[in-house]
Amino acid sequence: MRITAGIYKGRTIRTSEGPGYRPATAKVREALFSMLEARGVAWSETRVLDLFAGSGSLAFEALSRGAQHATMVELSRSAARTIEKTVADLGIEPGVAVVECVDIFPWLGKGPGRRAQFDLVFVDPPYGENLTGRALGALDRKGWLAPGAIVVAEIEKNAVVPRAGDAYALDVDRTYGQTRIVLWNRAST
DSSP: OBBOOOTTTTTTTOOOOOOOOOOHHHOOOOHHHHHHHHOOGGGGGOOOEEETTTOHHHHHHHHHHSSSEEEEEESHHHHHHHHEEEEEEEEHOTEEEEOOOSHHHHHHHTTTTTTTEEEEEEOOTTSOOHHHHHHHHHHTTTEEEEEEEEEEEEEEETTOOOOTTTTEEEEEEEEEEEEEEEEEEEEEO
């Protein structure tokens, strides 16, 4: 898989194989990033959180476009190592791309602590496990999101869009083949 735009355009993203891994296709990534740019995302000011990161493809696309920072959270040790190899392959500066090999829910439950809040969050859980709503709730309850943050979920085409609560305003719900992209804006507080 290759990065579609930015300073790493054309560079390879390593991928993991196994049940539940389905890296976003180039078509889906291009459509998603076009939506984000149309909404005025200022990449140089954007801190990205990629939950259920898999290959980290969405975080790497954001970094390629100039995102300030990306934290990629992935439970699988093998997948996390693969993401770390891509970070090294691309020569990304230490601290700009952080890989957390942990279960996202206990990790989110601790809150950001001294970390800065995130402006853009990708939620791409394994299909059929209904984890998106739970992740949205944890992000909101524990203060992970900057005011006006954008949260993007990649879910299966026929999935029910989770109720995101009053903290979120649904902005986009589009289907690309078997993939559905849902985008919420975090209400400013």
